[in-house]
Amino acid sequence: MQIAQQILFVALLIIAVVLFSKRIRQIRRNINLGREEVINDHTAQRWKNVLLLAFGQKKMFRNPLVGVLHFFVYAGFIIINIEVLEIILDGILGTHRLFAGALGGFYTFLINAFEVLALLVLLFCAIFLIRRNLLKIRRFISKDLDGWPRSDANYILMTEIALMALFLTMNTCDTLLQARGAAHYAAHPTGGFIISGHLQPLLNGLSDASLEMTERACWWLHIIGILAFLNYLPYSKHLHILLAFPNAWYARLIPMGEMENMPSVQNEVLYAMQPELAPAEAAPPAKFGAKDVMDLSWKNLLDAYSCTECGRCSAACPANITGKRLSPRKIMMDTRDRIAEVGKNIDAHKEWKDDGKSLLHDYISVEELRACTTCNACVQECPVSINPLDIILQLRRYLVMEESNAPQEWNTLFSNVENNFAPWKFSPDDRDAWTETM
Template identity: 75%
Template structure:
């Protein structure tokens, strides 16, 4: 019987790892749709960002209560799952609590710590479910979250609660079976654990066979749930659990108010002012700005896949607050959806050469782009260092420089700058006249 269980467990592990690897490779290909960009400066600051922003979740603690709750769910869930290593080895080797005897007192301390964290994760997830579904905070009831995005968050929270309950029930049944001297379970003489011992009264009346059934069922459901969760992550906004770390490392370190100039534009302006510098064989730029995700940087697409859909960017956006259509969260969700659409079509047909759609117009509208004030509030608020503004600016450059699509007021300003070297409609020679008249 043990051999059969080990074979089934091996098949489970291989299947879960294979499916997860396949999807991660697909996401990697989607990120590689973007234009190559070298990001390798100031490595010390980048590692500091990983530590403070990704793992330490520094920005979340602007609201201390939410910061603590989120840290418990995030760090607690990761730390608790260290015990997965033991479960996997037990499943493959047919052992029971492989590390219990070798680690001794340290093992008891670790499992007790895991149980306390499990209880805290359950409480934190319950509070987050209440915030989302009963209190209904404004940023969680936006129309852009209708359907799958709203359900996705609830599925994850419910799953984490169930996994933690299975973990505690499994430990409770295990320690009871140890007390009853059941073979296999007596391989580990751990004694009671700090939280799961309080579940003993619920299980005490069961027979040995029933109790073994409960413990084994919880063991199997727990590890199957972990592997299912692992394979659900790449399809969920909760992929940020993994991508927050590289995204924090590759975040732009320039001051938020500094915009990235386009070398192609600077070059064209230079040649216009000093034609003698223009090479005779100069080739014009293929495109100004970005129309589709393939024109964006790979970092922009990594941003999109790292988005937590928490809505802090949209809640801080002055354009959105005043009722305009712009939502930085939607910008990131649309970018990710478009990248997914392209990579899925490419996977079906390697010769695929477009579907007549683009990120600009088909996903993100002109009205949304024009509403942006480039204030950087969205960038400042994002807990995982995402930059929606960079995507907005590149799409707007495409609109204006490729499609000549700008409001009349903007066109008038552009003409004034081109002719008068200032946004106002008067001659450069008259620029200082106001001083003489005052």
């Protein structure tokens, strides 16, 4: 019977790891469909971003209460899962509480710390469920989240609550069986636990057989739940648990008000002013701006997969606040949805087959793009260093420079700059004429 359980456990573990690895490879492939971009400067500052923004969640603490709650949920869930190492080894080797004997009192200290964190995670996840579903906070009731995105967030919170409850129930049964001298459990004494010790009266009426059955059921459900969660992550917005770290590392370090120029455009202007600098056979640029996700850089696509859908960007966006259609959160969600669709297309045909769609127009409308004021509020607010503005600017460049699609006011400005070297409708010769009236 024990051998059969070990074989079943190893089989489940292998299946979970293989499926997770396959999905991660697909996401990596999708991100690499973006154009090349070299980001390797200022290593010290990038490590600082990883520590402060990704691990320390610095931007979350602008709202101190929410920052503390989120930090404990995140840190607690990660730290508690150190205990998964023991569960995996127990499952493979057929042991029980493998580290208890070797670590002694330190093992009791660790599990006590895990139990305190588990209780905090459980309580704080319940608070987050209430905030999302009952308090009607504007960024959580936005139509951006209608359908799957809203359910996704709730499923994750409920899963974390269930996993923490299973962990505490398993420990409660285990320590009760130890106290009763049940052979298999008494042979691996762990000492008393803080939280589960107070839960023992709730289960004290159960027989030894019922307690053992409950403990084993919680053990299996806990590890199966973690393996299922592992494979749910790559399909969920909670992939940011993993991608927040590389995204913080690769964040752009230029000042937020500084826009990235296009070398091809700069060279065109340079060669027009100084033709002698133009190469003999200068190839024209293939494309200005971006129409589809393959025209964006891999960093833009990493941003899309890292999006937490928290809505802080949209809540800070002046266009969104004043009722415009633009939502930076939707820009990132649309980009992720489009690159996922492109990935499925490649998987189905073994190569990219044009599906007649594009990120611009089919996912993101002209009206959304024109509403952006380029104020960088969305970039400033994002807790994981995402830059929606960069995607907006590249799509707008394509609209203007490839499709000649701009409002009449913009066209007037462009014409004045081209003819008069300034936004105003005055020739350079007449520009100082106003001084003659002084």
